[in-house]
Amino acid sequence: MDYEAGLDPAGRAERASDFSITPEVVGADARRDAVSPVGLEVSCNDGVSWRWQSLRDKQGMWKASxxxxxAARDASVRGTAKQRDGGSIAQTVIRAFGLR
Incomplete structure (x- = not known):
C-alpha cells in the first residue's frame, strides 16, 4: 500500500487536505489481479476510534478528503484492498503522520 498525504519536511499534513492510497500488486498480471474494492479508515486518537473515508478512484489511485x-496532533490510517483472484491486504499505521 502506498499512501500520499502531501507532507511537509517535518512529516505533517494540513488538517483539511487530500489524501490518497494506491494498492500495489507486485509481480502480478494487472488484469487478472486487479484490486477492487479499496477501503480507508482514519483515526485521530491513536486508533481508539476509526472513521471510514469516502474514496474516489482516479486510475488506480484512490483519493479521500x-x-x-x-485538537488532533496526528493521524493513523488503516487501508484495505482485495484482488479479483482472492488475495487481500489490511494495513494499519498508528501515527502515520503529524497534523498542522
Missing part, C-alpha cells in the same frame, strides 16, 4: 479535528 482528510478533515481532522482541531
Amino acid at each position: 482528510l478533515n481532522a479535528p482541531r
Whole structure:
C-alpha cells in the first residue's frame, strides 16, 4: 500500500487536505489481479476510534478528503484492498503522520 498525504519536511499534513492510497500488486498480471474494492479508515486518537473515508478512484489511485479535528496532533490510517483472484491486504499505521 502506498499512501500520499502531501507532507511537509517535518512529516505533517494540513488538517483539511487530500489524501490518497494506491494498492500495489507486485509481480502480478494487472488484469487478472486487479484490486477492487479499496477501503480507508482514519483515526485521530491513536486508533481508539476509526472513521471510514469516502474514496474516489482516479486510475488506480484512490483519493479521500482528510478533515481532522482541531485538537488532533496526528493521524493513523488503516487501508484495505482485495484482488479479483482472492488475495487481500489490511494495513494499519498508528501515527502515520503529524497534523498542522
